[in-house]
Amino acid sequence: MKKRQNLAVNIGITIVTFIFAVIVGEVGLRILGIAHPPPPRTDEKSENKSLYTAKDPNRGWAGNPNATAFWTGEGIPSELKMNSGGFRDYERSKTQPENGLRIALLGDSFTEAIHVKLEDTYGAIIEQRLQQCPVLKDRKVEVMNFGVQGYGTAQ
Secondary structure (H helix, E strand, C coil), X not given: CHHHHHHHHHHHHHHHHHHHHHHHHHHHHHHHCCCCCCCCEECCCXXXXXXXXXXXXXXXXXXXXXXXXXXXXXXXXXXXXXXXXXXXXXXXXXXXXXXEEEEEECCCHHHHCCCCCHHHCHHHHXXXXXXXXXXXXXXXEEEXXXXXXXXXXXX
């Protein structure tokens, strides 16, 4: 009986200590002003208010088509341009080029890659390297970036 009481007391102390540590950490971060990086500023020429707040009835949210902004947060400051589909990628035709090879990249912020220049995203690098591949020399290779920040299996 005494062992059960000791176990219950120890578990209770552990839970209370954990909750206390989380609260102290949260208060400390707020006092220091440490928060999630702000969303990118919108370009004055763009009629959209934000790149990431457009509501989508099927996915919850999506990028605003043709939006532009300048990213100054974490990573490399760079211009962000969304294509007509609302994705951070080059503008592509809806029809596949004749003798073309299209590869679709699906993913979250790692795929969208707003922290680097568009030409430095892994999709752009894959496209460039595949285009240089001797086996694909006669084909137009397009690696299409469908990554959106925050997307997971629910989208």
